[in-house]
Amino acid sequence: MPAVIRLIQADDLDAWQRVVLTLCLAPGDRQDADAPVVVVPNRAAAEQWRRTLEERLLIEQWRPPRTLQTALNHDVVPGGPALLLPQLVTRDQLYDIWHRAARLRAPRLLLLTREVVMGASAREAARSQPPPFALRPGLLAEMVRFHDQVERLGGDTARWLDEAAALLADEAASDRGAARLLAQSRFLQAACAAFRERIGAIDGIDEAALRATLLGIDSCWCVPHLIVTVGDHHADPAGLWPVDLDLLGAVPTLSRLDVVATRRQVAEGLFTRLRRQWPDAVEVRIGRLRPSDTRLETTSTEQRWMTCRDREEEVLAYARRIKVLRPVNLSACAFVYRRPLPYLYAARHLLTSAGLPYQSSETVPLAAEPWAAALDLLMDVVLAGFTRAAIVTLLRSPHIAVPMPDGTAMMATDLAAFDRVLARDRYFGSLERFDELTGAWRSGQTAAERRDVPHALLVAEAVRPLLARLASLHHPAPGDEQVGRLRDAWRSCARAPHAADEEVSRTRRTQASVDEVLERLQTAIAAHDRAVVPVRDTFTVIRRWIEDRTLALDRGEHGVHLVDVEAARYGTFDHVWLAGLLEGEWPEPTTRDIFYPSFMLERLGWPDERARAAALRARFADLLTLPARTCGVSVPELDQDAVVRPSALLDELQIFGSDQLLALAIDDLAVPVTREDALLAAAPVPDAPLFDPVSRHWATWRLDRPPRQGIGHTGPAVGERYSVTAVERYLQCPFQYFASRVLALREDAEDEAGLPARDAGLFVHDVLHACFARWHALGQTAIGPDQHARAREVFAEVAEQSLRTLPPTDRPLERVRLFGSSVATGLIEKVLRTEIESFGDVVRRALEHDVDQVVHLPAADGTRAVHLRGRVDRVDWTRDGGLRVIDYKTGRKPQHALQPGVYVHAVIAQERDRGRTATVAPSGFIALREDVPWIQAVTSPEDADAQARSFVEAVDQIEAGAFPVRPANPFRCQFCEYPGVCRKDYVGDE
Ligand code: SF4
Structure with a gap:
């Protein structure tokens, strides 16, 4: 007898949960009934529902009201409900339990094995039907996905590709796009045929074969009662596909199939689509069982959500909210996100620091675990060709242990010296160059500081065997051999977790998981695809499979819930906070099919983007009214230092009427909740019980300090x-100055092709200095029009000599820069023309003129003495007693210039000290990348005074300790060397 299929619509999420709860209770007339199976979207949802079942039915002793039992035609045990702890499974796990129940001999085939088989099939197909693209590992995964999706839609891949090819054949002659799709279709046809043949020959069963087998089996492989709480494939990526619906409609042992959805989900078309598949399904409607009292927390009348600077601030804002709420039961509070990272990592630190316990059934990507990330660094070393940055980053990882030649641990100072020496000697990779350089270091040839070299040599000696081991991976080889070599290298350098490590259990689980992936991959490739491939392809596959895995976190049993948006529907809460409402995250972008345009896939019943978007909006609106009391929503302004935009789903907040808004007190938003807050608060409390001895000491020290100036300020200090x-x-x-000058943070060494920008600038300055020095030595000063040819000769000769001091590899580029090419004028010619056109009046010229003295500069309230130290590129004395200061810029003209004005004051003061007088001649820059290089920045004494006053004002601010994060142009942040220490506080001020 076919199952009774019911489509149950509940008015809101609360009613939806109570319906599912009721259906999980044993029916009164069937005490021996089997426990039902509940289909949920993910593992966290299953765990959340298990807790809800226990809490509602066992702790709260909730009983379904009579009316609900009647409406559902599900009478529970009269004397009290007997909970049939259901099996909570995802769609894939449902197939697993069916496979187990059917007792089939063949094991289920892993997706990993199928992808490896697809790799071999695709290569075989490419020989007869070349694809119009390169066969990359990512494409192989997409091919398996395409194949599976067509089958889950009930289609036949071979037939569909056949029809597609026939359709495209007519247009291919006149349309290049169609021709490409035709070639792709023929290739996919051949690859999928080979794939099915190879899969058929393996001792294992894939999903399609399992479905076909199950339909032919009479034995009882499916429980009698199935409860579906997910949507269909249009609405929900974790939902049921047409073939699942077909199968469920035909299972002989299934007597009841209940699909439960909310009114909003139904309004978006879910039941309409299901009725097409199950025309005889019975519809049941359940009204609201709890008054709708949810109130939306707001901070202002104009904006219904809370804006936070970044995700960490969101977690902190949540901790403050909970501290103010003081809920009796923390388990009735939930912090909900769409992506678990970085919230789980931030919560671990911030909620712990706030003394707020939390629980989570979440999993995090295995690839994000530090131990797994270190393997990634090892692969980077190979793929980058042994570059300095890749080697140093690997050695810096705490999960790597490469001992020094004497067996001691490698110290950070040794590694830093190694890094500096490699950067200074411009090492760009390759084992040969590495050996060549270390040989040169031994014989004392290096551009680096001598004291760094012995440390660098020891590190080089320590890491050389690992590099040699990895070098074998540079040659194409069968994938299983490459995985094997990588595992060997990894074993030789991975630091085994110590029992005393804080995260030892988590690291061991990560280690076991990564080992399992590598072993399965090696075995699958050895069995099914021994083609010789470049190592990049094998590493891509390894990365893909590590990224696909997740790791369960230590759960915690009490405290606020940290839960993803899918699992949140399965919890019962009084207070819910939805975090990270960003565009591109709520909702998440779809994974489109990369092979065919959607209009071609439509007739297959491909997931419909509009249906998906509508379903996501419905689920979001449902979630807003899930909590019994309050709901808050937060939006970060920055994500990983990038400015981000709020989600369009925030429109749904309008479902709350003005009487349902709850205004939060502004004071509550700044309540100190963490130890750091307490330490930084205006009045530190060293005896507060949350302080450990170290913090107490720090707080006492802080109390003795001058009062805090506010963000962006330090105590005054005279330079x-x-x-x-x-x-x-x-x-x-100002903050960049603070990081560089006050904190003296070092900028990371950068690898640059050609001379590093700073060295290239110095080289140009040196060449110009040498050219003018030679010109002076010839008894010349100004360059007149009739001396152009002679000056060009002299300058060219000097420049050629200077070029010979550069490494041979850098000479061609610098020669073009100096002498120009057929399309660009060289720097020397630009300088000569400028001299002839603008500086014919010079009678004396000082090059690299030193300034190191106290100068009295004009200030807003008189004058101020400042000790200046610097070097003026050039000072010219003109025929009429003027004094001109010139600064060379190898780039474009600067935006905020102070140098000409300040140095004019300094040089005039020097002249005065020598008993001479001088007037201000037009001063400025020779900006060598400008078409007209001479830029006058000072044309009168007033200009020089104005620049000097700005300079003094800035010095006053520096000495007052004002270092706000305030870039003159935010564009500068893209090239800043200190993004890691800068919180970009200006964001949000615009
Ligand atoms: S990132 Fe931007 S704001 Fe921060 S220090 Fe650098 S330039 Fe200044």
Whole structure:
């Protein structure tokens, strides 16, 4: 007898949960009934529902009201409900339990094995039907996905591809796009045929074969009662597909099939689509069982959500909210996100610091675990060709242990010296160059500081065997051999977790999981695909499978719930906070099919994007009214330092009427909740019980300090000497100055093709200095029009000599920069033309003119003495007693110039000290990348005074300790060397 299929519509999420709860109770007339199976979207949802069942039925002793039992035609045990703890499974796990129940001999085939088989099939097919694209590992995964999706839609891949090819054949002659699709269809036809043949020959059963087998089996492989709480494949990526619906409609042993959805889900078309598949399904409607009292927490009348700076701030804001709410039962509070990372990592630190316990059934990507990430670094070393950055990053990982030649651990200082020496000697990769360089270091040839070299040599000696081992991976080989070599190298350098490590259990589980992936992959490739491939392809497959795996976190049994959006529907809460409402995250973008346009896939019944978007909106709106009391929503402004946009789903907040809004008190939003908050608060409390001895000591020390100035301020400090360049940097961004000059943080060494920008700038300055020095030595000063040819000769000769001091590899590029090409004028010619056109009046010229003295500069309230230290590129004395300061810029003209004005004051003061007088001649820059290089920045004494006043003002601010995060142009942040220490506090001020 076919199953009774019921489509049950519940008015809201609360009613939806109570319906499923009721159906999980043993029917009164069938005490011996089998426990039902409940289909849920993911593992976290299963765990959340298990807790809800226990809490509602066993702790709260909730009983379904009579009316609900009658409406559902499900009378429970009269004396009290008997809970039949259901099996909570995802769609894939449903097939697993059917496979087990049917007692089939053949094991279920792993997706990993099928992808490896597809790799071999695709290569075989490509020989007869070349694909119009390169066969990359990512494409193989997409091919399996395409094949599976067509089958789950009930289609026949071979037939559909046949029809597609026939359709495209007519247009292919005149349309290049169609021709490409035709070639692709023929290739996919051949690859899928080979794939099915190879899969058929393996001792294992895939999903399609399992379905076919189950339909032919009479034995009892399916429980009598199935409860479906997910949508269909249009609405829900974890939902049921047409073939599942067909199968369920035909299972002989299934007597009841209940699909439960909310009114909003039904309104978006879910039941309409299901009725097409199951025309005889019975519809049941359940009204609201709880008054709708949810109130939306708001911070202002205009905006219904809370804006936080970043995701960490969202977690902190949540901790503050909970501390203010003081709920009796923390388990009745939930923090809901769409993506678990980085919230789970932030919560671990911030909620713990706030003394707020939490629980989560969440899993995190295995690839994000530090131990797994270290394997990724090892692969990077191979793929990057042994570059400096890749080797140093690997050695810096705490999960790597490469001992020094004497067996001791490698120290950070040794590694830093190794990094500096490699960068200075411009090592760009390859084992040969590595050996060549270390040989040169031994014989004392290096551009680096001598004291770094012995440390660098020891590190080089320590890491050389690992590099040699990895070098064998550079040659194409069968994938299983490459996986084997990688495993060997990994074993030789991975640091085994110590029993005393804080995260030892988690690291061991990560280790076991990664080992399992590598072993399965090696075995599958050895059995099914021994083609010789480049190592990049094998590493891509390894990364893909590690990224596909997840790791369950230590769960916790009490405290606020951290739960993903799918699992949140399965919990009962008083207070819910939805975090990370960003575009591209709520909702998540679809994974489109990469092979065919949607209009071609439509007739297959491919998941419909509009249906998906509508279903996601419905689920979001449902979630807003899930909590019994309050719902809050937060939106970060920054995600990984990038400015992000709020989600369009925030429109749904309008479902709350104005009487359902709950305004939060502004004071509550700044309540200190963590130990750091307490330490940074205006009045630190060293005796507070949450302080450990170290924190107490720190708090006491803080109390003795001057009061805190506010964000972006330190205590005042008088500097000794100021360079104009540094103060210009302050004006560009005060915090950047703070990081570089006050904290003295070192910028990371960068690998650059050609001379590093700084060295290239110095080289140009040196060449110009040498050219003018030679010109002076010839008894010349100004360059007149009639001396152009001679000056060009002299300058060219000097420049050629300078070029010979560069490494041979850098000479061609620098020669073009100096002498130009057929399409660009060289720097030397630009300088000569500028001299002839603008500086014919020079009678004396000083090059690289030093300034190191106290200068009295004009200030807003008189004058101020500042000790200046710097070097002026050039000072010219003109025929009419003027003094001109010139600064060379190898780039474009600067936006905020202070140098000409400040240095004019300094040089005039020097002249005065020598008993000479001088007037201000137009001063400025020769910006060598400008078409007209001479840029006048000072044309009068007033200009020089104005620049000097700006300089003094900036010095006053530096000495007052004002270092706000305030870039003159946020564009600068893209090239900043200190993004890791800068919180970009200006974001949100616009
Ligand atoms: S990232 Fe931007 S705001 Fe921060 S220090 Fe750098 S330039 Fe300044």
